Amino acid sequence: MNKVILVGRLAQDPEVRYTQSGKAVASFTLAVNRFGGGQGQNSADFIPVVAWEKLAETCGNNLTKGQRVLVEGRLQIRSYETNDGQKRRVAEVVAQSIEFLERKQASGTDAGNIDINSFGKDVFPDEEIPF
Amino acid sequence: MNKVILVGRLAQDPEVRYTQSGKAVASFTLAVNRFGGGQGQNSADFIPVVAWEKLAETCGNNLTKGQRVLVEGRLQIRSYETNDGQKRRVAEVVAQSIEFLERKQASGTDAGNIDINSFGKDVFPDEEIPF
Amino acid sequence: MNKVILVGRLAQDPEVRYTQSGKAVASFTLAVNRFGGGQGQNSADFIPVVAWEKLAETCGNNLTKGQRVLVEGRLQIRSYETNDGQKRRVAEVVAQSIEFLERKQASGTDAGNIDINSFGKDVFPDEEIPF
Amino acid sequence: MNKVILVGRLAQDPEVRYTQSGKAVASFTLAVNRFGGGQGQNSADFIPVVAWEKLAETCGNNLTKGQRVLVEGRLQIRSYETNDGQKRRVAEVVAQSIEFLERKQASGTDAGNIDINSFGKDVFPDEEIPF
DNA sequence: TTTT
DNA sequence: TTTT
Numbered sequence: 162m163n164k165v166i167l168v169g170r171l172a173q174d175p176e177v178r179y180t181q182s183g184k185a186v187a188s189f190t191l192a193v194n195r196f197g198g199g200q201g202q203n204s205a206d207f208i209p210v211v212a213w214e215k216l217a218e219t220c221g222n223n224l225t226k227g228q229r230v231l232v233e234g235r236l237q238i239r240s241y242e243t244n245d246g247q248k249r250r251v252a253e254v255v256a257q258s259i260e261f262l263e264r265k266q267a268s269g270t271d272a273g274n275i276d277i278n279s280f281g282k283d284v285f286p287d288e289e290i291p292f
Numbered sequence: 293m294n295k296v297i298l299v300g301r302l303a304q305d306p307e308v309r310y311t312q313s314g315k316a317v318a319s320f321t322l323a324v325n326r327f328g329g330g331q332g333q334n335s336a337d338f339i340p341v342v343a344w345e346k347l348a349e350t351c352g353n354n355l356t357k358g359q360r361v362l363v364e365g366r367l368q369i370r371s372y373e374t375n376d377g378q379k380r381r382v383a384e385v386v387a388q389s390i391e392f393l394e395r396k397q398a399s400g401t402d403a404g405n406i407d408i409n410s411f412g413k414d415v416f417p418d419e420e421i422p423f
Numbered sequence: 424m425n426k427v428i429l430v431g432r433l434a435q436d437p438e439v440r441y442t443q444s445g446k447a448v449a450s451f452t453l454a455v456n457r458f459g460g461g462q463g464q465n466s467a468d469f470i471p472v473v474a475w476e477k478l479a480e481t482c483g484n485n486l487t488k489g490q491r492v493l494v495e496g497r498l499q500i501r502s503y504e505t506n507d508g509q510k511r512r513v514a515e516v517v518a519q520s521i522e523f524l525e526r527k528q529a530s531g532t533d534a535g536n537i538d539i540n541s542f543g544k545d546v547f548p549d550e551e552i553p554f
Numbered sequence: 555m556n557k558v559i560l561v562g563r564l565a566q567d568p569e570v571r572y573t574q575s576g577k578a579v580a581s582f583t584l585a586v587n588r589f590g591g592g593q594g595q596n597s598a599d600f601i602p603v604v605a606w607e608k609l610a611e612t613c614g615n616n617l618t619k620g621q622r623v624l625v626e627g628r629l630q631i632r633s634y635e636t637n638d639g640q641k642r643r644v645a646e647v648v649a650q651s652i653e654f655l656e657r658k659q660a661s662g663t664d665a666g667n668i669d670i671n672s673f674g675k676d677v678f679p680d681e682e683i684p685f
Numbered sequence: 686t687t688t689t
Numbered sequence: 690t691t692t693t
Contacts, residue, residue, distance in 0.1 A: 162297055162362070207687060236385070260458075285335075425586045429629075498645075513645075
């Protein structure tokens with residue numbers, strides 16, 4: 162079991178890129194407010210989120226900065242090497258499903274939640290995230 | 293909501309340190325197997341976990357390398373500066389409760405699970421993790 | 424581990440009652456939409472939720488029918504006897520924390536989430552729910 | 555979001571039945587110990603679990619009474635009518651994935667966890683559970 | 686680097 | 690109705 166559930170707001174618009182084999186990858190940072198923390202409500206964790214394939218495209222088409230979402234996924238620790246040869250590790254949440262808790266700005270009536278899912282092997286991608 | 297639930301095995305014995313004000317902090321890496329990933333069961337995420345105060349001490353006294361546990365906590369992104377002045381970010385799971393899924397090696401009879409909890413502000417510590 | 428996480432809307436205003444020893448208990452039904460189910464978005468599960476003590480009072484003072492919330496708690500199976508002596512079992516979620524995903528109707532500005540928590544033994548109450 | 559995560563032991567061997575259209579359904583009760591409850595460790599919740607199709611068959615073939623598992627699923631409230639025309643509601647967890655936390659009795663070496671999954675519409679079955 |  |  163490797164389960165992460167986050168409720169927060171997009172700190173920026175999602176970026177959608179494509180791998181060499183043509184798979185879509187969306188990435189964005191989620192601002193997750195801390196409750197109960199010492200510093201009041203102004204403190205947050207800024208957590209990197211990635212989504213693959215169909216889920217990535219739905220993110221690109223439907224999510225914008227500031228929007229509140231619920232992300233369910235797994236926590237992944239990825240190793241990479243910097244340009245000058247240093248080894249680094251980066252943590253990110255690989256989204257399995259995203260529930261929109263509010264509609265995109267300038268949209269029409271609030272028609273309730275949308276829930277989009279990504280199942281199967283895309284949650285364990287065997288390709289590098291581009292860039 | 294910032295919730296992480298992991299089942300895995302300790303990749304090493306927990307290290308227990310103390311802050312200047314005397315608070316215990318335990319840290320260890322949890323090896324969480326990937327299921328459904330392309331590379332079979334031999335692939336795992338190695339996830340840093342920290343625990344504070346009473347929970348930290350229970351970890352130090354009861355957990356050893358290889359033991360299987362369930363960790364519930366929150367995902368925290370922490371910023372720090374390296375000795376040569378670079379800014380880095382590190383992700384870690386701040387444990388709120390740990391359930392032992394098996395007893396310590398060389399212990400007696402299997403008397404069932406133990407569940408230890410850490411509540412309140414220790415989950416949002418206002419002190420640095422020592423070292 | 425006995426963990427339940429629900430996002431839904433209150434199907435009715437919470438009812439707050441008091442045990443003989445004076446503990447507050449709030450109860451309400453949460454309508455949780457099914458996504459991916461065959462019948463489109465019109466299908467929902469109606470799930471009984473109870474909260475104790477301070478959390479109960481916050482529910483009574485801040486939640487109304489239709490409001491969207493995130494509930495974290497545990498699933499409890501409770502046995503009771505009907506007036507004519509039949510044994511029945513009822514399932515309910517005992518809330519440990521509730522996050523308000525939107526403000527009460529007719530409230531002021533949207534000042535962001537509120538998160539309320541109930542920890543410790545109230546999650547395993549040793550008293551009957553009144554009525 | 556309708557998410558349930560349970561760790562417990564099978565209170566009995568799973569029963570596997572088949573719907574009229576031939577779908578497998580496994581059902582069993584999970585004994586989930588309460589930690590932190592007033593009555594010590596001897597108190598538990600007995601929670602009904604169902605699994606569909608391939609997941610159901612894997613349960614039937616691999617799980618036995620007393621075995622410890624982790625169940626991830628959704629909480630469903632189902633209505634039915636008794637033989638004498640009374641309306642009743644029953645709660646059960648519809649499993650989406652089950653992780654074996656220990657091997658079947660009389661099995662060989664402990665080769666680590668097994669994780670089995672059930673995705674898509676089987677989690678929202680449109681058929682009745684037989685019997 | 687960041688959201689409300 | 691129930692597990693260790």
